[in-house]
Amino acid sequence: MDFSTKLNAHLARIEPGIDQLLPPVAASGHAGPRRIHEAMRYSMQAGGKRLRPVLVLAAAELFGEKSNALPAAIAIECVHTYSLIHDDLPCMDNDDLRRGRPTAHKKFDEATALLAGDALLTHAFALLAENYAPPLVAEMVRELATAAGSAHLIGGQMEDLLAEKKADATAAELEFIHLSKTAAMIKASLALGGCCGSATKNNLGALHDAGHHLGLAFQIIDDILDATADTATLGKTAGKDAKTGKTTFVKLHGLGASRRFAREHTDAACASLDRLPGDKTFLTALIQNMSSRSK
Numbered sequence: 442m443d444f445s446t447k448l449n450a451h452l453a454r455i456e457p458g459i460d461q462l463l464p465p466v467a468a469s470g471h472a473g474p475r476r477i478h479e480a481m482r483y484s485m486q487a488g489g490k491r492l493r494p495v496l497v498l499a500a501a502e503l504f505g506e507k508s509n510a511l512p513a514a515i516a517i518e519c520v521h522t523y524s525l526i527h528d529d530l531p532c533m534d535n536d537d538l539r540r541g542r543p544t545a546h547k548k549f550d551e552a553t554a555l556l557a558g559d560a561l562l563t564h565a566f567a568l569l570a571e572n573y574a575p576p577l578v579a580e581m582v583r584e585l586a587t588a589a590g591s592a593h594l595i596g597g598q599m600e601d602l603l604a605e606k607k608a609d610a611t612a613a614e615l616e617f618i619h620l621s622k623t624a625a626m627i628k629a630s631l632a633l634g635g636c637c638g639s640a641t642k643n644n645l646g647a648l649h650d651a652g653h654h655l656g657l658a659f660q661i662i663d664d665i666l667d668a669t670a671d672t673a674t675l676g677k678t679a680g681k682d683a684k685t686g687k688t689t690f691v692k693l694h695g696l697g698a699s700r701r702f703a704r705e706h707t708d709a710a711c712a713s714l715d716r717l718p719g720d721k722t723f724l725t726a727l728i729q730n731m732s733s734r735s736k
């Protein structure tokens with residue numbers, strides 16, 4: 442199966458999976474909490490590349506997907522989407538556009554957007570609890586909580602907000618932010634997939650290493666696209682980093698060196714995959730594809 446056929450096959454599980462695994466919007470007249478479920482669905486169903494759920498499904502497939510990986514794939518997309526909703530709020534990045542649509546707080550209001558993010562984060566763990574049995578569920582909760590918690594996603598966001606206030610953030614500080622904000626969730630995606638395939642500790646180590654390098658490459662490309670692509674293509678505000686004076690790979694190292702770093706991390710991610718069993722053709726192509734993406 443070629444790359445785009447396989448990608449579409451994964452997406453054809455993910456999109457209906459989101460519809461089925463998110464809380465329903467109660468029919469009109471029903472007493473259920475309609476608005477919050479509408480807001481959760483608005484942001485989750487706004488498109489997006491679905492990189493993280495695709496990584497879950499593809500990693501699970503390497504090991505023969507012994508447990509259904511779809512709930513884990515939707516769980517990680519819930520956490521990712523919550524982080525985008527909160528990042529767009531006026532108290533953080535204050536953005537109007539996300540995934541080509543008005544951000545959640547523009548479409549609804551700030552309180553609803555805040556609650557939709559909270560609800561998506563909570564729902565992710567409910568999905569894991571409801572769909573996996575011990576001892577797998579504990580390992581999966583640990584993977585997701587570690588990536589989403591204060592040591593990584595939230596801690597990286599905190600450091601990013603602090604770094605925005607100073608003009609002299611260092612390369613080491615920037616790498617910490619990117620590893621925490623971006624790579625941790627990508628590592629967790631591959632690891633959750635591995636858990637669904639009953640991966641060994643060594644296999645999980647290789648998946649973590651692949652996620653580390655893919656995460657850094659992905660973020661470096663994100664910085665390059667912010668500097669070089671337009672808002673219509675990205676579906677989010679382009680050129681924002683330079684406008685706000687934010688320290689990025691491009692600002693610290695220039696476009697040429699950033700492209701070289703992205704290539705090196707892409708190659709290192711593919712090399713980590715070589716330590717794993719199964720057919721790595723799709724995952725390798727996905728990693729390569731992410732490094733040449735235009736949005």
Ligand code: GRG
Binds near residue numbers: 492521525660
């Ligand atoms: C609010 C806890 C909290 C964290 C916010 C996600 C995030 C952290 C900030 C958004 C800005 C940013 C550049 C984050 C780095 C990760 C990243 C590149 C997110 C965008 O992911 P994509 O490109 O988005 O996969 P889609 O919309 O395609 O899913």
